[in-house]
Amino acid sequence: MQVNSFILEMQLSVPDFYSQIQPQLTRVEEKMRIQAENYHPDLKNALEIILSSGGKRIRATLTLLCGKMLGAAAEQSVTLASAIELLHTATLVHDDLIDGSLLRRGMPTLNSQWSPGATVLTGDFLFARAAKLAAETNNVDVMRIFAETLGIIVNGEIAQLFSKRYLVDRDNYFSRIYAKTASLFETACKSAAILSNASLEIQENLGSYGYNIGLAFQIVDDILDFNGEQITLGKPVGSDLRQGLLTLPVLIFLDRYPEDSNVRSLMSHGILDDLSQPSQFIHDISRSEVLDMAHQEAEKFVDMAISSLSDFIESKEKSALVELAKYITARNY
């Protein structure tokens, strides 16, 4: 059974890479929770609903590990990691509203309980608090990359909104998952390097590490959308395809099975509305070798991420980053 509480999840199956930064990660969790103190009580309730659905806090973990490896001040790292994780949380609040998602990680979303207006404003408030935390790092370059990344994420969501239900190619897919996931993974690592006054080369190497595991992370998510259990996913299997979103497994399937009836229908009309049997199509994709093939692509990105760390001297944090990269493709939720 999927364990939804972050705390419980951590207690039951804690990958080792968390152990290096566990005390700081606990402070990140606290820092996020107090962001609505002294504001409208309903905002506090909303934040509680949102944060209690847990999550792996991978982005915060990346910032903390990179920062610790490079000797960043611990409190500044915690602040930056909180800003990154809260920015991610804010985008999820608006995403779930726009997609009409009622569950995330098996828990009710804010929009399933609150009005659209209150949900929009709560997301806005989280953006504001994330920006405030980023400003508290007292580092203008961190602020700049932070704001840029938000622009990239939102631009990607708009592109996705307008391209839904249309055939896309690999370039389009990778642009989308960069905007959606890899950009913030990249920033989580790179901004920790900036905060540590690291050289441009180190900033680039850590950025590349984050970028590559970000791509791998999203590919694995897209695979899990086909082979996960509904109760584990907290949403129906094949939900991306049902919503008109083509991901890597589908793109590989289209390439390998041009004679499949659903593929022929798709390719001839170019829009997903013509898909006559989505359930059968999802079933066929799930049972084929394309999920393994997509997984192999994700593993290549993990290898590239680990290569980006080759210039760093050995340390507990570097080992944890390597382990974290391997975990990205090993996870099954």
Added chain:
Amino acid sequence: MQVNSFILEMQLSVPDFYSQIQPQLTRVEEKMRIQAENYHPDLKNALEIILSSGGKRIRATLTLLCGKMLGAAAEQSVTLASAIELLHTATLVHDDLIDGSLLRRGMPTLNSQWSPGATVLTGDFLFARAAKLAAETNNVDVMRIFAETLGIIVNGEIAQLFSKRYLVDRDNYFSRIYAKTASLFETACKSAAILSNASLEIQENLGSYGYNIGLAFQIVDDILDFNGEQITLGKPVGSDLRQGLLTLPVLIFLDRYPEDSNVRSLMSHGILDDLSQPSQFIHDISRSEVLDMAHQEAEKFVDMAISSLSDFIESKEKSALVELAKYITARNY
């Protein structure tokens, strides 16, 4: 007839205070328009729709005048003024969506033409670009006050959302218009002082100036909601009350006419759903002396704003700020 285009509005009836910063204000307009360059083409279209509805750009004007008076670098002032005005624009995009407003300044709102999802994301994108512009000032204190102000504005909107249709008192009203309007006016002026490396005293004085004209500005808006022409307002007369929002003219009316049938109904039940004749109530308020009384309160805030400038030596910019303050209560749109 209401002139909706900013440029036309400026050409036809330019208050003198604009003349001090006209070239910079033109650059602010350009800077806002290019924020969607290199992003999804629909974002560019959206920005065009939003900015073409014009506006007085009062907030940008405040930043530019304060910055010029204190000797801030011209380009940095333009960047900050663009950030402030774009932040304001972003909040309007989400406000109009939440309120279901179809017109703003007589022009169709974005949400009247786009899906709710696309409108939410466009607002988010504008927040991101506003934060990016704020970061480009290279001033951490400016970034911090900027993020704080966004938090205050959004918190105020949430409080307003949850208090709609309920009786409010003066304290509640002034808290709301501080969050809604005066906070950003305050920040527009104070951040220009921060950018100019002005003393804390100067920062406070200019902040107080912005705060007071911000309160006056919103009170005048709330009066215009009762005595403006529908075509000038770009929305129905009395729209706040119809939406369940009590403003200063109503609060004064409640106080002065406890025996009025609508007032008695309101006071006995405490919620606006019990208002049997909203149109009659709006008519009665519009024809009474309470609009003049509210206007006198606005003028007091203008006087306080002008007093906040007393320590500054005479200059063209100071004269323009005084003139701008007087314009706040003299305007009729």
